[in-house]
Amino acid sequence: MNAFMTFVDKATGVQGFLIVGAILFSLGIIGILSRKNAIGILLGVELILNAAGLNFVTFSRYRTAAIDGQVANLFVILIAAAEAAVALAIILRFYRLKQTIDADEANLLRN
Amino acid sequence: MNQSAAFAHTLQSWTSQLPILSAFPLWAWAAISALGVIFLLALPFGGLATYVERKIAADIQDRIGPNRVGPIGIFQFAADAVKMLAKEDFVPPGGDRFLFNLAPLFVVVGALAAFAALPLGKHLVGADLNIGIFYIISVTTLIAPGLLLGSWGSQNKWSLLGGLRAAAQIVSYEIPVALAILPVILISGTLQVGSIVEQQGWGVGDYHFWNIIHNPFTIISFFLLFIGGLAETNRIPFDLPEAESELVSGFNTEFSGMRFGLYALGEFVDVFVMSAVLTTVYLGGWQLPFFNIDQWVIPLPTGIVALVHFTVFMTKTLLLVFVVMWLRWTLPRLRVDQLMGLCWKGMVPLALINVTGTALWMWIFKGQSLMQLLAKAFGG
């Protein structure tokens, strides 16, 4: 029980936040590399953006104790929203063209 | 997130003299107050709302309505609940059982979580968060994924069409709703619901009566927020997601028994939350008109002040709920293109004009409301 609470202590400190951010980032990279489905790739991108935002907020709290990191994260959130809207418009367009959203099928410009 | 669990703090301070109850830690009071809000406020409201809605419908259509269970049929909701619990727990074959079970939870959680920040009275706020009104808008967005997932899990094309319509409608109307709340945030300079209501008092120094008549633009904003709230809660005339003449019953076609009950509960609680937000933001929340009960010449005990506040707040909110139910039997349903046109071509530009206009008013009149200016002009 005591060992568990010391682990919780460590996990809820600054290092816990940073490690969770690193995990989200790595998982996002794995998702982008392994998925074929265009929406699956988008899920990975969202994970990476969240990891970046988490790091901004963590350093804003623990390192600078100032608002700047949170402003940066606000911009990240706004860009994520814009990016998702454009990405999904492209996916819908691509689906109308090819009847699939498999990213490997996007090869019209090849050769 | 300072001042969180204000309700629990109040309960703890009230009971600190009693020998047994003073031993309870703060988190126990928080849990008790959460359960109290759900079981004493949300569930009875959801149940009674179904009865009242049917009674109002009957009155408008010159019928009698439910009249068998109890005096004038008032226990109809209990009978309905028993019937729903006893019904077969049906999941459509070929449907996605996991999503089907998950979806009503999203709807109910999204609607009930907003209760935590509703200011039912000066000392009766579940958690007076400093982002209160923003919190309420953001947790109620959980309803849209719930409707979408439920409609997909039903494996039924009417359900899917209804779910897609519901999600598109909720996402679109979030924008005019947020923009219609913005003038109030300009006026009060805070997102904390407690102080938004506090500033709408009357009598002392810089209080400026209800926000609805703060300036000409907020009157329009009030109606924009009301219309947007109707659309967000999928009420008539915006009930395209469950348009029974086209889509059978929309996203809840395949839902029966207690899952349908949860959907219905979520919808009614959402209507209540929407009306409560309107009351809080524009109609002065718990404030009596032209009278501050907690600054009366005779200082009243906290319990009585809380009771008066609660009564005033509930009266205003339930009146708005009544108007919503009344509209249901008055207005015809919109078409999909009319719905989107109203949102993007009508309400969003109007809301933007209101925000700008309110900002200009605040700049020109140094933040004074219409009532304050009138009072000054007539030496009141």
Place this chain on the structure above:
Amino acid sequence: MTNGMKLVLFGAEVLTVLCALIATFHPNVLYGAIALLITFLGVAVMYVFAGADFLAGAQVIVYVGGVTILILFAIMLTQWLYQMKLRDVGTKLLAPILIGAGLFYVLAKALLDINPKFLSDNAEPAQKFLMTPKTALLGEALLGSYLLPFEAITILLLGALVGAVWIARPR
């Protein structure tokens, strides 16, 4: 922080990581999207504990109310309802996992090696910063020292909005 709050935060972290795992590895993209929704909520809880109250609200309203809905919409508009064929066929998992694990190892090593003096955890200003409401500070920063990025982002949003409508318009 009390022990109870620590446990809540720890639970949120565990939930975030578990749901991110599901979002990455579940073969059904729809379930991945639902797991991603819960990841967003978990990250929002972590924001609250990092003293970013306004951002937590923004996270929920933009990601849960906006991005997730868009993703679910795209899934439902590009799949056939009666097939439920959301399988992500032919995923080659070995190389991505190796790359991701390597990346995580490097990141974790670098992050855990940060000098504790650099991160003023229990210092007075950090504790004070945690408890101050951030909405007013954010507003002042956005219309003060960050005015130019703020204006740039509005143009970006407008461009994205018009571009998305233009790309997805029916021909």
